[in-house]
Amino acid sequence: MNARKAFIRRRPFGSLALLVLLIIAGLMWNWRVQLQVFPSIISAYTAKEYCSCRFVMNNPAHYCQSYVKQWLPSTINEDALNKRITARGWGRESAAQWEGPRQGCRLSPPVP
Template sequence: MKRAKKALKAAGIGLGVILVLVGVFVAWNWQALSAFPTLPAGYEAKELCSCLFVEGRPQPECEAFIRQDVVPIDGRSFDMEGKSVTVTALGNTRRAHYVSERFGCVIDAAGE
């Protein structure tokens, strides 16, 4: 019985140490971690814009090319006349628009 109590106490201390280390890691890297939710929407908007307006591929081909199953995409909208793509993922909406043949597509600053 004493051996079981010692093992349980050691496991509790080990778990506590792991939780403290995870907390320190999150606090130390908070700026980078908090930026993550905007990345999937921005990435997909930029890639779709480049595929459509720089490479000139058809929309279904571009959507198949950029398809990924890691982060769910909530919505996409295409403005063919304005040459822009808007994507929503993880509650964040990002827009990329075509600038020129030389510069291709750029992601709009947040809030634009």
């Protein structure tokens, strides 16, 4: 018991850093499902919002690219003929398809 107290007294910042790391590890374990899904959210958001900007609101491409720009990089491919947007970010790919003037855009599985 005295050895533990002596360690904390000798290294207070190291003990605090170890405690913070343990708390962060516990939070990451608790939120592991949400953290695994996060990369998919980036590409899905980009595809859906860009599709809505282009085909529902009829804005020009350069405006929509700046509208959906994020701090995290993503690539956008536009198929204007079929009104389909494919976005790739953080290794995940999502697609959005224009359904019609009343339905707007909808996320759909990417075409291989």
